[in-house]
Amino acid sequence: MRRWLALLVAATTSLVLIALLVPMALLIRAVAENGAMSRATTAAESVAVAVGTDELAVAVEQVSRPVTVFLPGGGLIGAQAARSDAVRLAATGRSVTAEAPGGREVLVSAQSPEGTAVIRVFVADAELMRGVREAWLALLLLGLGLVVLGIALADRLALAVTRPVDGLARVSHRLAGGDLSARAEPGGPPEVRSVALALNHLAARIDELLVAERESVADLSHRLRTPLTGLRLDAESLRDPEEAARVQARVDALERAVSSVITEARHRSAGRESCDAAAVVRERVRFWSVLAEDQGREVTVTLPDGPLPVAVGAEELAASVDALLGNVFAHTPEGVSMAVRLRPHPTGALLSVEDAGPGFEPALLERGNSGGGSTGLGLDIARRSAESSGGGLTVSRSADGGARVDVLLSRP
Template identity: 90%
Template structure:
């Protein structure tokens, strides 16, 4: 916008200056020419007074410009010059001016005892244009200075419009990224201030809608937990152990799916937060270490001493870590070792969970979900958590066996 406004002002200023300076330049040229011709006419008239007197030659010499006097008998006094048509016309008693090679000639007729004499004063082009080029150059410099000044002023005025608009764009990007606390500062022209206030109102309305969604999710959680608990009790009361186990497994799968849906809904409705990744991972590893000790699993933990802030809320990151560690316990045999490593990266923080189990099936690696009886919800939760912070998820099977999951979390702003 600043460029277009600058071009518009430059074009408008240039048109105005052309309309003003071109006539002024022509006027300066006309004034210079008229001055030169007036001085030449005055010189010719001063010589005409001496026509017919013995002082004619002295009068011609005293004029500081080329003067020729054509006498009635055909003779000349002063600088030699040919008798042109204009000289013959002036000999009839008329004073005229005419174009000549290299300038103009002023012809004044004067009566003498022998007839009509013609005084010719030559005005060169240099004298006709004396001072005109300098004046034109001054006008050109003035015009360019005015154009530059207009562009600078237009740029300063454009900043008053573009700076608030850029601020609105940054706030809208923050809102799109999940930062619902972002607000625009009204400023600039009234129209831009109106847009800023409308954007702030929209952001507040989005926050209200998300709060209502969180309440609906909480209500949904309570409504679904009750019938699931009833189904679980009904399954446990069945007399056939095989049938009870089968129904119990279905209830467990349904409960995991419902929990994942509720967790995802809460994650979407919650505003984008931040937390100390080292503290959250350390606390969740400590929680799972009790179960690992019961199953005889060796747990290797590599966490930095200092804080590692990431652009993920503490509850969301805890759910991600629980999903990854839960997959290890669910899909590797008891006694299989695992390691958890957290290290800073230029673009964020890298969380690596590795185990010595059977690893991932090649076909499932391409889809980014785990194998076995897993529904893939655990890795899907981890992937969405990473992507919400600006990072990503990578799963692989190392050459020495096992499975490795790497979650890149974006750094907190």
């Protein structure tokens, strides 16, 4: 927008300056030519006064420019010059201005007792254009200066408009990323300030709705737990053991489904969290290393030296790491080695968990399925955590023929 405004102002200013400066330049040249011709005419008339007197030669010498007097008898006084058609025309009693090689000639006729004399004053082109080029150069510099000044003012004006708009865009991106504390600073033109205030009002309203949703989720949790507890007590009071076990299983399944729905609702209504992925992975690997040592598994861990922030909460990332490592322990024989690697990525961090087990089947990657090769529900947990941060999950074979899971986590 700044560039387009600058181009618009440059074009407009250039057109206005051309419309003003070109006529002014022509006027300056005309004024210079008129001045030179007027001075030549005055000089010629001062000599014409002395025609027919003995002081004519003195008058010619006193003029500081080339002057020629064509006498009626064919003689001349002063600078040598050819008797042109314009001179012959002036000899008829008319004052003439004519073009001549290298300039112009001013011809003034004067009457003497012998006849009509013609006074010729030559005006060179250099005198006609004296000071004109300097004036044109000054006008050109003035025009360029005005164009540059207009562009600078347009850029400052555009900056006053685009800077608040850029701020609004950054705030909207932060809000879209889950940062509900982001607020715009009202500034710029009144219309932009109105948009900033409206965006802040929208952000506050979204925050209020999310708070209300979290309260509703908490209330929903209390409301559903009570009837589930009653159903469980009713199931335990049944006399038929098989019927009691069947109803108890249904109650357990319903409770898991309700818990899953409440957890998902809390996750959606919660603000976007972040954590240090290196610290979380290091802590979870240390937890699982005890079991790995008992089973004789060799664990290779590669972590960055410094912190590696990601757009996932610490508890959620820990659950994902536990799910991936738990799959390895659950679906590979004891003694199978495994590797955990966490390294920086251009968009955040890349967590890789691989083993030397029997591998996996692609059909086993659906949610809720399990099978050989570290697949099953744990992959879905890790996938959802990665996608919630803006990343993703891919599964492939490791270099040892086992399973490899790559979890891409975006930065906050």
